[in-house]
Amino acid sequence: MDRERRHAYWQLGIGLFLVIVGILLLLDRFDIVVVGPVWHFWPLILVAIGLGRIADARDAREYRKAFFWLFFGGWFLVNELHVLSLNYHNSWPLLMIGWGISMLWKSGNDHPSPQEDSHAH
Secondary structure (H helix, E strand, O other), rough: OHHHHHHHHHHHHHHHHHHHHHHHHHHHOOOOOOHHHHHHHHOOHHHHHHHHHHHHHHHHOHHHHHHHHHHHHHHHHHHHHHHOOOOOOOOOHHHHHHHHHHHHHHHHHOOHHHHHHHHHO
């Protein structure tokens, strides 16, 4: 399957998911359906986006972007579920660590190799 077709299927899937979640949340607001504690798992949306982007990644830059989604989805999920007593108040240093790792990854992978650089001239 070519990249454009996968992208179209990905957009279709995300669009349908957003419509379904929106309907459920609307029904919850009108007290027709109780979403309640299930909503604590909303960060899995970000994790799913990250996994989809990993499946479609072609280079280090795209992998880094995919891991960005996974990292933030995981961070939000850990906070929502209070894993290891972490919450938004005490887990923010993890964001700094993730940002630092991203910068290190970028500094090592976004520069053209000497071979690619010599072909540019």
